[in-house]
Amino acid sequence: MPYEKDFCASCNRLRVSAIGNLHLCLFGDGGVPLRDLLASDAQQDELQARIAYSLGQKKQTHFLHQGNTGITQNLSFIGG
Numbered sequence: 089m090p091y092e093k094d095f096c097a098s099c100n101r102l103r104v105s106a107i108g109n110l111h112l113c114l115f116g117d118g119g120v121p122l123r124d125l126l127a128s129d130a131q132q133d134e135l136q137a138r139i140a141y142s143l144g145q146k147k148q149t150h151f152l153h154q155g156n157t158g159i160t161q162n163l164s165f166i167g168g
């Protein structure tokens with residue numbers, strides 16, 4: 089259950105929405121725009137760098153216990 093301690097400890101979940109935003113957590117806010125780097129293979133290095141940097145920002149847990157459900161009202165938007 090998502091409220092269990094350590095539920096997120098081994099999380100490797102990432103989603104990319106239909107509009108090209110990278111979501112680091114199903115209960116996160118916003119998203120990292122990737123769309124501008126998806127148009128050309130020549131941008132692959134920059135795309136990888138942005139994703140790698142973003143992964144460094146991924147929180148180690150959700151914030152449901154603090155009442156923050158992020159974008160869950162719109163999970164269907166990111167395929168969740």
Ligand code: SF4
Pocket residue numbers: 090095096099100101112113114115116147148149150
């Ligand atoms: S709540 Fe977020 S960090 Fe936790 S397992 Fe789900 S996607 Fe991963």
